[in-house]
Amino acid sequence: MRSFYHFMMTYRGKKKADDESRLADWMFGDHNFPKHSSSYHEVSEYLEWNIPFTNALSVFDSLWDEYLLKEKD
DSSP: OOOOHHHHGTTTTTOOOOOOHHHHHHHHHHHTTTTOOOOHHHHHHHHHSSSSSSSSSHHHHHHHHHHHHHHHH
């Protein structure tokens, strides 16, 4: 299973940024982000302490569900 960070990199660099791409771009630029983690608790706790924008946690929760679905295959 690839890490959540690697899953999120598919959302980077959109010409018209949305919340998903904003979160991915922020994760890419944050050198302390747990890039090798596939643990919900580790990633969510990191985001709670370092929230990049107001609704980042809700964006993360919906993307985490998508991550689990895609990584099952």
